[in-house]
Amino acid sequence: MQWLVTLETDNDMIAACRLMNIFRRKGVKIGTFALATRPAGFSIMAVVETAETEVAYLFNFLRRTAGVQHVSCYRHTPAANASYVLIDADPHSSSVTRILETFPHSKLIFASHGKYLLEIPAESQHEVLAESADTDILPLARVMSTQNAARPAGVGAQAF
């Protein structure tokens, strides 16, 4: 099953190293990986292939790791149930601009080098499906997070 893990760390790269090390120890297959700098740290996003039980372990391991400020895990889900989408596209692709224009009320959670994680309004779900024809869109549901509410747009958004 595909999962998306997002991580916000302080400005010590050791937390990112721990993430990579735990992926390696647990045999997690990485599909996509992106890292963005923030003023006081890093934002990391990884799409991985692994079992649900391993994701719970990863979440718990990461949330107690020194230097990790927030961690969230999202499950690949049918578009009808999605509250989030990951758009994996060329950073200059017109389709990305079009999607963002389509969902003016969406919140940008993560952006770096063509990887955009958006929280989307519920009424936009079918439009996501329609847009997916020419863009790589992964519909997601957030299942575990150290943040109770979605972060506002701009987190890790320097590349946007």
Added chain:
Amino acid sequence: MGKALSGSEILLESLHRQGVRVVFGLPGGVVLPLYDALYSAGIGHLLVRHEQAAAFAADGYARATGTPGVCLATSGPGATNLITALTSAMMDSIPVVALTGQVPAHLVGKDAFQEADTIGISMPSTKRSFLVRSAAEIPQIIHAAFKTAVSGRPGPVLVDLPKTVFLDRAEAVYLTPSPAPPEQVQEWTEADIKAAAELIVDSRRAVLYVGGGVISSNAADELRQFAEMTHIPVTTTLMGLGAFPSRHPLSLGMLGMHGSYATNQAICNCDLLVAVGARFDDRVTGRLDGFATRSKKIHIDVDPAEVNKNVAVDLGLVGDARETLAALVAELKRAPRTPAHAERQQWLQRIETWRAEHPLTYDHYASTVKPQYVIETLAHYADERAIVAVDVGQHQMWAAQFYKMTYPRTWLSSSGLGSMGYGFPAAMGAQMAFPDRQVIAIVGDGGFQMTLNDLATAVQYRVPVKIAIINNRALGMVRQWQELFFEKRYCDIDLNFAPDFVKLAESYGIRAARVEHRTDVVDAVRDFLSDREPRLVDFWVDPAENVYPIIPPGASLAEMVVEPPRFVAEEEEVLDDLWAV
């Protein structure tokens, strides 16, 4: 403008401000500037004979005091020799701060002499590691290191300092308050506490399952108050020994692989399990699908990652054990209903019946020296507040079963990692923290041979640790498993080719004795504990003795193997007779 100081001087002042009074270490090339400053710094230093002993001693200091222990090593092999002990501290959540020298900054990454990637190597073995890049940032990093070590779930922290940082000069700005106070964790709400109180009041057959978190949060008083108020019996993990008085009527002793029959039966039959500062370790649970299947579960832990990690619980209370237990006590006092006292008494009587069926026992009439008898005799004659450090193996389990702990921070054991060689250096660390208390290292002949070179340290600094070797001339626990689970195909467990420990100790200048007969045990123990010098007694115990009960690997608690009771009656009288000799 303040006065510019060297990085070494800033580091020592930073340590002083954190309350560090003693450092366990061993000098080498890149840390020479630091040792030069240490020469007149007013911080004590214990020169160990191997860096692993430095980190184990720092661990022992931390467990005994509750404040971080500090160890120091040079770069490369010095740093790598710390790693086993840091991993042990990580597994057991012990606040240790390790300082390591590093090659000069401009040589990092060039395979310089005695260079190792200490930050990389230590990453999984520490809660956090810091690489210092300038003398000016030392105060801030040391402050952060100590704060990290004691905050939330405690653990080891490593600070790697290139030689150039020791030599650099800077004006230091020290952070306050110092020592750094821990950050508190509390995620539960009042509603959660009320829900927990309802589960407790509704239960009829509850058990408190207590781990090292109760000790690290100094929650022993709150635990006792909670247990006595609710009449819930208390079982402790290996890490939790001392958190609840072993002779208390509500004490069940240790649970799990070598827990008593009664305790494990209580776990199997309880209707509510309240875990406090424990992590449902596999040595505790046995096969997970057979663990406490009839119970609801409440889990109190400062580490949110522990809740639902190994065992799914009905209610998780993430927070400091002391604060959480205090909140529960307050809520239960306010609650309109109280726990059903009569039904709790029935439950306690049922546990007593199990205890009578299969007590923890051994052959008191044997002609050989039984290790359990040595342990009981040590416990009988030692001060009540004596600190006991154990190694790993059979003797560790016998000590856990038969040395009745009364107070927290008096039991030191490498529990999660199970690192042989721990006991003796950890005892030295504890002794440095409490020079006037009795500190006893109960070690096996296997583990002691891993760190016995530090007998020199004990003599050099007159550290009056008492070393009791439970000598069965074998790697006893391995032998036991080969006997029980590998059809007695004994492979490489023979330790008959060992030094004469008495002569060895005497060669270091330590008084020592060997005990080969049961009737000599009492006199040897009394003499051994009678002075304020390092001493060693080599107890030649029955090499065939095994640790019982035992839960076979892969089995559940209900499938424990209980040695047939041989001498249930008159145990106390026999012991009294022996001690009266």
